[in-house]
Each structure stands twice: as C-alpha cells, then as structure tokens.
Amino acid sequence: MIRFRLVVAVFLLALAAGPAWALSSPSEMLANPVLEKRAEAIGMQLRCVVCQNESIEQSDATLAAQFRAIIRRRVTEGWSDKRIMDWMVQRYGTFILLRPPFDPMTWILWGAPAIALAVGGVAIVLARRRHPSLPEPLSVAERQRLAELLK
Amino acid sequence: MDAIIRRRLLMLGPLGIAAAGSGVFWALMLRMQQGKYDPHALQSMLVGKPLPDFTLPGQTPSAGFSNTDVNRGKLPALVNFFASWCIPCVEESSALDELARQGVTIWGIAYKDKVAATAGFLTRYGDPYHQVARDADGRTAINFGLYGVPETYVVDRTGIVRLRYAGGLSSDSVRDTILPLLRKLG
Known part of the structure; x- marks a missing residue:
C-alpha cells in the first residue's frame, strides 16, 4: 500500500512539475506572474519563423526573442490575446500559428479523421455485404455426424 | 475470380x-x-498590399526614407533588406549591382547592423542602392514580415508589393524572376 502511494505521489509530482519548456530567461520575464503566464501562453502558440518547428517561447533565435519582447510589451499595454495573435498573423500569415485555423486551406487536414472514419465505415459495410453473415447453424443430423467423426 | x-x-x-x-x-x-x-519558404502577407508605414534614418551620406518616399520615387522599384553580417548578402551583391546598372531603383535597408559595419560592407562590396536607411532594431522588418536577411520586395507602379524574394539573389534569379517581373510591371 505504501509503495502504491509512493507511485501515485511521484506521478502527481511529475504532473505538477509542469512544462519544462517555458524558456523565457528570467531577465525577459514580466514581474507580474499573471501577465507573464499570458505572454508565455501566447508565445507557445506561435511558430518561430527562423527555427520553424519551435515555438517563439522555445526558440533561441534572436527574432524569437524580439517577438517575446513584443508580446510582453503588448500584454502589459493591455492588448487582448486575440489582438496580439492577429497582429502577428497580419505580418507573418497563418503559418505562424502552431495550431492551424480551420479555413479553406486546412479543412482537409482537420477533416482527415472524419474522412478516414467514413472511408473505413464504407469499406466495412461493403465487405459485410460481399461476405454475408455466417452460414446456417448445423442441423441435428449434421451435428450427430460431426460428433461421430470426432470420436 | x-x-x-x-x-x-x-x-x-x-x-x-x-x-x-x-x-x-x-x-x-x-x-x-x-x-x-x-x-x-514562407508566403508573404505583403504581396498584393502596399508597403507598411515606416520612416527610417539614413546611413550617412544617404538620407533616410519612408514608405511614401518609395511610392513617390521611380517605380517599379526594389526594397532590399541586408546586413553586413549576412553571408548571402555578400553573395547577392553582384546581382544587385547588375540590376542597378540596368537602371533599377533599389532602396536598401540595413537590418540590425552597426553604422560602421554597414559602411564597410558598402565600401567593400559596392553600393547598388538609390538610398540606404537603417533599421537598427529590426522593428520595420517585422512590419514587413521579414524572417531573415536578405529579402527583396518588388513594388509596382501603384505602390503594391508584387513579390517577396527571400534569400540571396543570383544572376539566375535576377534573369528568371526579377527582370521578367519588372518588365511586366513596366
């Protein structure tokens, strides 16, 4: 029982430790923890255009550092999250959003799971139709003969 | 079967x-x-739109310029971001010289560079620019959606950006991309 509790405790601790990738160096961080949290959350959703698979929060590129500074300034100035994101998209396009929006360019991406399900479903229905359900159960005479044979 | x-x-x-x-x-x-x-390569949000508003100080002896200066100048024109610390910028200098020789107006913007370093760069590799301005903190570049240097923007007769070319220009890309577009824009 003690061991079980220990495992649970370790697991909870690991959860509580939270993401280790919030990379803003202490000097960049805002004094106000609420605003800093917001700035980090925004930065995590934006792609660094230099190291394209890293977020602005994760990247060491100087351009990313500059974006972090801009986001923090806007957050302090009271801009809403959406306004800051729109400001970035206006300059760098939707590619800068790590979570692509649902638009004519990306509907096939977002719809892929549904499409796959539909195709699979159709395939199953077709296969079922071609191979109709199990044959009739054995008659009493057949069952007796089978038992004879298996003796 | x-x-x-x-x-x-x-x-x-x-x-x-x-x-x-x-x-x-x-x-x-x-x-x-x-x-x-x-x-x-990223698609540019600026294509099909006018240049963003900017007013930048000049790299002496050149005067500074703004987006309205570009729009009032000879068009079509190029706006070229460069830096002395950028290797592809060195490589594209001969292509830019060639464009300048053919009478193309190129507005240069020195991106996140020191005054003396930019001056040294222009002396060593030639100055193909109509005017050179300084974007020392790179804020104007962000309004352009720039993601690295060099980047070249082609502005048409009405002041609309028609192309963003990211990376160094070569004699090939000048011949196959830039010059045909400039000819088309008249």
Missing part, C-alpha cells in the same frame, strides 16, 4: 500506394535540389 489471383491483386494495392508515394517524394527531392522548392 480465382482466389489466388485475387489475393495477388490485393497485394498490388499497397505496393502501388508505396510506389506512388516514393514517386512524389522523389519529385519533391528533385525540385529541392534544383532550387525550385524550398520547404522553409
């Missing part, structure tokens, strides 16, 4: 898909090798 033949045909399905996939992949790699496809 014979069961064995059907099974063989079934096997061909996945094989066919794999073959088609490798074909696409091969074409992609080939285009990357030929320089026709760059997976890191």
